[in-house]
Amino acid sequence: MxxxxxxxxxxxxxxxxxxxxxxxxxxxxxxxxxxxxxxxxxxxxxxxxxxxxxxxxxxxxxxxxxxxxxxxxxxxxxxxxxxxxxxxxxxxxxxxxxxxxxxxxxxxxxxLGALGRRPQPPAEESRPRRGGLHTKSRDAAAISHHYDVGNEFYRLVLGPSMTYSCARFVGADDNGHQGANASVSLEDAQREKHDLICRKLGLAERPGMRLLDVGCGWGSMAMHAASTYGAQVVGVTISKAQADLARQRVADAGLSASVEIRLSDYRELGGEQFDAISSIGMFEHVGTKRSAAYFETLRGLLRTEGRLLNHAISSRGGSIMRSGSFIGRYVFPDGELLDVGEVALAMERAGFEVRDVESLREHYALTLRNWVANLEKAWDEAVPLVGAGRARIWRLYMAASALGFEDGGLGLHQVLGVVPDAVGNAGMPATRRAWG
Structure with missing residues (x-):
């Protein structure tokens, strides 16, 4: 025996x-x-x-x-x-x-006598989708899979800022050097990220500028731009759950006169004009084949000397989240990461002058570690909201992603572009000192 x-x-x-x-x-x-x-x-x-x-x-x-x-x-x-x-x-x-x-x-x-019929895939799995890649209907289904899982679940994971993108943990370390400082709170770091983007876009230079926030999430960037810099903001998302809560948050903050949240695809914005555009954590859903059209569309929405800030995860050589991968099937269906060089080239081909590229790779690792800690702390609340399977997915994907940012397998870049006038005037500050 x-x-x-x-x-x-x-x-x-x-x-x-x-x-x-x-x-x-x-x-x-x-x-x-x-x-x-x-x-x-x-x-x-x-x-x-x-x-x-x-x-x-x-x-x-x-x-x-x-x-x-x-x-x-x-x-x-x-x-x-x-x-x-x-x-x-x-x-x-x-x-x-x-x-x-x-x-x-x-x-x-x-x-072990474990052969038998094919097990049923877990219910949380995204099934193969019909229709062309990155068509409006297919993008809407992919976005819904990831974002429409429950606002209360995201509140537990993201914390009060309700911001689902890389924060900026600015502070001095023990040696007095400025950098990604883990002692900075997640809420302060998200506020600093939003403020940096506002400064890069020049919102402080002229109150009342019209800002488009593409992929506005739950409205945090739009609310910061309106409350801090007096911007008039249009935020667009194709997630109904996000739009509903974003509108409520805007109303609760008394910003309804300054912030409009639309349940709309960016491809439906033709004919409008903006002074600045922020695209934060949205470009990963656009796809390589549509990147040129994406930047051309945004270029057409900007006035002369208008600026675009594209904040997105990047990957050396590019990476497609294929349906046979864990992240492609359970986390970000149809997601794609572009090389930052390809992003800058696509922006320039669309008519932008690229003026600044900044990496926040280490900051995203800290952001993800905060999110994992939030989820683990609230595990007994999270599981009844979305089920054990989805909670397990989020814990694994966020932890693995944090390690990817730490070892350089993943990057996070903010690429700032401007639309110069016919003789090359861009209305840009000569150095980064204007935004710190």
Missing amino acids: GNEPTVADAFRPLLHAALGPKPSIAFEFWDGSGIYPDGEFPGTMRIRSKDALRHLVWAPGELGLGRAFVSGAVDLDGDIFKILRALQSTAPRDAQLGVDAAWKALGAARQ
């Missing part, structure tokens, strides 16, 4: 193929067996049922592992940042949940 093989015995070849010979975290299985590293380890991956193997057999790779995690067949216990970093740092450079691991998963499933 004591020599009978355990679940750990069956899993060992699979883990070796996927992660290498020396595990960096502990693995514990539904029969009580486990595989443990030598010495201390940051956390434990718990394989709770045979369904974990079934998901991997039927969808080898990242999608199957994601399904196992979202369904609860796999879980992570411990500091999620340290667990993910440990897995990343110890896995062989060429390790993939590919063909070899798929065969190992099939062998383990056969040995």
Whole structure:
């Protein structure tokens, strides 16, 4: 009896193929067996049922592992940042949940009697969509998948600022150097980000400027521009949940005369003119093939000497969030990240003069760590709002993204462009000193 093989015995070849010979975290299985590293380890991956193997057999790779995690067949216990970093740092450079691991998963499933019908994908999964990529209808469906999950859930994660984009943690460190300072509160950091964008757009130079906020979220940037700089703001979003709450927040702040929130696509704004445009955390949904048309549309909405601030996640060489990936299926369907060089080139081809490019990569890592802390602190409130599966998705994707910004795999750039007049006048300050 004591020599009978355990679940750990069956899993060992699979883990070796996927992660290498020396595990960096502990693995514990539904029969009580486990595989443990030598010495201390940051956390434990718990394989709770045979369904974990079934998901991997039927969808080898990242999608199957994601399904196992979202369904609860796999879980992570411990500091999620340290667990993910440990897995990343110890896995062989060429390790993939590919063909070899798929065969190992099939062998383990056969040995454990886990073969059977294809498991149902978790309900939180985005299914393949009809229609052309980045058409209005398909974009609306993709945005709804991510943003229309409940305003109260986002309030728990984002905090009082209700701002779902990279903050700016400005402050001196222990040596007196200015930089991304983790001791700055998330609310203050989001306020500083909004203010920086307002200053870059020149809203302080002339009260009453007309600002378009593309992808306005829950209205925080629009409200800051109106209350601090007297701007007249139009905010557009294609998320109904965002629009409803943004309008309520604007009314509660007494800013209805200055801020208009529209449930509208940016492609429906033809014929209007603005002094400045902010696009914050929205460009990731535009797509490579539509980037030229996007900037041409925004260029057509700006008066001469008007400025555009494009604040977006970037990736060296670009990256498409494909449907077979965890983030493409569960987080940002149809999302794409462009190389910042391609962004600047597309803006210039559309008629903008690019005047400033600033990286806030380290600031986004701090922002995400704050969001994860908020979610973990409010876990017992969050799960009843959106379900355990979606809460698990958000915790994993935000933690993994934070590590991506920390190691440089992901970037965050603000690219500032201006529309010069016929003889090249841009109305821009000569240095960054104007906005700090």
